[in-house]
Each structure stands twice: as C-alpha cells, then as structure tokens.
Amino acid sequence: MEFLSYLINGLGLGSVYAIIALGYTMVYGIAKMLNFAHGDVIMIGAYVAFFALTGLGLPLIPAVLLAMLVCTAMGVIIERLAYKPLRQASSLAVLITAIGVSYFLQNGAQLLWSSSTKVFPAVISSGFFSLGSLSISYLTLITIAVCILVMAGLTLFVNRTKTGSAMRACSEDKGAATLMGINVNFIISVTFAIGSGLAAIASVLLCSTYPSVFPTLGAMPGIKAFTAAVFGGIGSIPGAFLGGLLLGVIEILAKAYISTQLSDAIVFAVLIVVLLIKPAGLLGRKMSEKV
Secondary structure, X not given: OHHHXXXXXXXXXXXXXXHHHHHHHHHHHHHOOOOOOHHHHHHHHHHHHHXXXXXXXXXXXXXXXXXXXXXXXXXXXXXHHHHHHHOOOOHHHHHHHHHHHHHHHHHHHHHHHOOOOEEOOOOXXXXXXXXXXXXXXXXXXXXXXXXXXXXXXXXXXHHHOHHHHHHHHHHHOHHHHHXXXXXXXXXXXXXXXXXXXXXXXXXXXXXHHOOEEOOOOOHHHHHHHHHHHHHHOOOOHHHHHHHHHHHHHHHHHHHHHOOOOOHHXXXXXXXXXXXXXXXXXXXXXXXXXXX
C-alpha cells in the first residue's frame, strides 16, 4: 500500500508537470522554438491567483479564470513583442531572447511584489480519501482529474476544430500552410495563448501543493516540465502528458526510496538514459529535413 500511495502522489505531481509541459510542446511543435519564459508565466499566474484570492476575496474558480485571462494576455504579448520579430532569425537568437524574457519577468516580479515569500491560501480541501489502509489526498485526486480533463479537451480542440486543424497544418509545414491561406502568425499567437492559459491552471495546482509564492517560483517546475516534454517527445501532446506523469512518479519514488537530495539528479539521469536509447523521446518522431 505504501508503494501505491507513492505512485498516486507521483501521478499527482506529474499531472502538474504534464499541464506545464503541454505549453512547451505546443509552442515547439508549431513555432519550432523553446519558450524558456514559460515557467515565469506560471509565476505570474500564481501571483494573480494569490492576490485575487486574498486581496479581492474571489472564490477559487473566478480567481483561476482571472489568472488564466492574465496569463493568456501575457503569453500573446510576449509572443508579439519578443518572438514575432525573430520569426526568421536563428534558433540561438530566439533562445537568448527567451532567457532574457525570463529574467525580465523574474526581476519585474521582484520590483512589483518584493522577493519575500507569500503563503498561498489553502483553497482546495486538504482532506483525505481512505480506501482500507490507503489514504489519498483530495488535492492529488483533483490534480489528476484536472490534468485528464485538460488533456482530453486539448486533444478534442486540436483534432476536431478548424483552428486545431490549422495548428496541425502549421506544425507539419508552415510554408505550405501559408499557401493554403492559413494565418500562421495568428495560429502561433493562439498556441502561446493556450499554453499560457494552461500555465495559470498549473500554477494554482502547484501552489496548492507547495503553498509558497515568490519571483523564481516557476524556474524549477519549468525546467522539469521542459524535461518532461523532451522525455515524452517534444512536439507531441500525448508525449508531454506521458512524460509529465512518468517524471512525477520517478521523482516521488526517488525521494521515497533513494534520497530526497538526489531526486532531481536521478530524474535527469533517467532522461539522459532514455534519450540515449530513443533520441526523439518516448512518443517523438524522427524528422527528416531536405537539404
């Protein structure tokens, strides 16, 4: 039962990583760029939700919707101001810009809200569901359920809507998509908007699990979620989901059975081993380029 408890807790943590990883993998799959400022959008969402809950006194759902609205707008603004002018630039220039945007958001948060840590309010029930000797927190169950709903909704959106079809076309070949009349710039903006909105959901789940809000909040979860996206196959939505869940399980089991201090190292070591065996990730595809 102890192992099963750790496994379920790992799935809960992995669900948060999976939701964040969806933002990374969607942007890379369509725009072919790594948005390393994505983790800091999570931080913005956490602050907005915190002030909505404590300052405005909003209930949980309106606070999450407000955080999603702000993060969605933030994602579109970042794409328009920082990344759109670099559409034809080298990947190195885009990468440096993403790192710059990340530091800009972190330092902006320090100026606005100081470096002090704020305690996120307990807005999700801290009770436990008991099944025999197995106890699972309601927060873990809610987190897993939200992740499944997000994954199902995103899959339906991508596969069943006109915008989703345009996103898939842009992912395959942006030049051909442009010739077919698809507004590629608009589709990329929609992708950033969706990824940033999901980051707001992840921020509330993350802060409910670890109730602290500070300017560098999104740094490590962002790196781990990016690792999850690579683990599952960067550019693949099911890969991000699978990678996030596996990463969470590995991290929790490593903390429980090996070492709390070495858990992060073990996670990245597993990633290295997987990429050595399957360089494209678990569900990734090898892409051939014409030269």
